Amino acid sequence: MExxxxxxxxxxxxxxxxxLNRPAGTLDTLPARLPDHAVRLADGEGFPLILPEPGAEAEGLLVSGLTAEDRARLDYYEGGYGFGHEEVTVETAAGPVAAGIYARARSGRAPTGAWDPDVWRARWGDLVTEAAGEVMLGYPDRPPEVNARRDRMMLARAASTLRARAPGPASLRKPTRPGDVVETGRVQPYANFFAVEEYTFRHTRFDGRMSDQMVRAAFLxxxxxxxxxxxxARDAVLLIEQLRVGPYARGDSQIWSVEAxxxxxxxxxxxxxxxxxxAVEEAGLTLGALHRCYGYYPSPGAKAEYIYSFVGEADLGAEAGGLGGLAAEGEDIRGHVVAFDRAMELIGTGEIGNAPLILSLLWLARHRETNQRPA
Structure with missing residues (x-):
């Protein structure tokens, strides 16, 4: 035990x-302090560094009774984020205790302000905890360094999961209740910027029985x-155009896509x-009032993606449109200001084949008369 x-x-x-994949109530923890050290926020990050600082005390927790499996899981989690293991002596209410510590921050990360655990917990606690579930799906086979490259997307997916847990309406569809899905396996056979997860589960059927065990995969x-x-005022919309890999992968004759x-x-x-x-990054445009159109799964049989669509009021004068996008993200975007009726014609001809744009234009077709203002 460590x-x-x-x-x-x-x-x-x-x-x-x-x-650790253990209930929190099974953890043996005790407040502790590391003398002559301080905890500082890593510049531009949401995690802390621990640094030598004479006269200071770094506050933390002494966790006892860790098994070899616990240590292996901690090493995997911390190793992916650039920390190694050292031995220190910490102070507790019962006296000094020898313990391990994760330190030696990844290179290039300078300390900034003081670490405030309450501020971090309020903003990031639930998010990072949820993301840790995806990090640990790779244990022990996936190299932990891969997790650092995927950090932003794992946090984004964690935020999606937290939003999805908000209660949703079920007046027509079958309400989801505890026990409706019994999951017996979850793996992540592909993980890079995006990921694929595969689930083994049974679920309640409409006739009340449980289904046979099935395997399904989702693109995350x-x-x-x-x-x-x-x-x-002008009854006009701004459409953007860019090359998209989806039409290219399908073998479409036209790989530039007109979109929102x-x-x-x-x-x-x-x-x-x-x-x-x-809107600023892709079109150099500052939006006024936003109108929520729809929230939807574009392909729920295979993708976990959920899309929030809006119509945003804007001044589409002479300065609107033209070239845009972030060079750092490889974006090459052209903006078009077109009359609303022209945009609807493009749906009819098939030149607009982008689902979020089609839905937003159809929403606007229903509501624009109440939104129009005199020129």
Whole structure:
């Protein structure tokens, strides 16, 4: 059995329990301090560093009774984020105790302000805990360094999961109740920027019986948000155009796609914040009032992606349109300001074949008369 001194994020017991795959109530923890050290926030990150600082005390938890499997799981989790193992002596109410510690932050990460566990817990605690579940799906076979490259997308998917847990309506469809799905296996055979997960489960049938065991796979991205800029005074919309790998992979004769402005929802960001940010990045456009159109799964039989679509009021004058996109993300985007009726014609001809844009234009067709303002 081993002892570890944990500081920063792993002092959040739900996260520690997720990493160890143990109930939090089974963990033997005790407040502890490491003399002549301080915990500092890593610059530009949501995790802390522990650094020598004479006269300071780094507060944390002493976790005792760790098994070899516990240590292996902790090493895997921390190793992926650039920390190695050292031995230290910490102070507890019962006196000094020898313990291991994860330190030596990854290179290039400088310390910034003080680490505030309450601020971190309020903003990131649930999100990082949920993401840890995907990190540990790779244990022990996937190299832990892969997790660091996938950190942003795992956090984005975790945020999607937390949003999805909000109660939803079930007036026509079968309400989902505890025990409706009995999962017996979950693996992640592919994981890079996106991921594929495979589930083995049984579920309740409409006739009340349990189904036979089945295996299903889902392509995982994260939630996305789209916005169709609309100028009520001009009765015009802004459409963007870019090359898309989906039509290319299908072998489509036309691989440039006409779309609404869109982007993945970043961790800690709301769908509304996403579309305002993306409008600036993709079209140099500042949006006014946002109108929620729909929220939907574009392909629920195979993809976990959920899309939030908006219409955003904007001034689509002479400066609107043209070239845009972030060079750092390899974006090459052209914006078109077109009359609303012209956009509807493009749906009819098939030149607009992008589902979020079609849905947003159809929503606008129902509502634009009440939104129009005199020129």
């Amino acid at each position: 002892r570890m001194f944990l500081y920063g994020t792993l002092c959040h017991l739900p996260l520690l329990a997720r990493v 991205t994260g939630d996305a948000a789209t916005v169709l800029p609309y100028d009520p 402005i869109a982007g993945l929802i970043d961790p800690g960001e709301s769908p509304e914040e996403t579309v305002r940010r993306e």
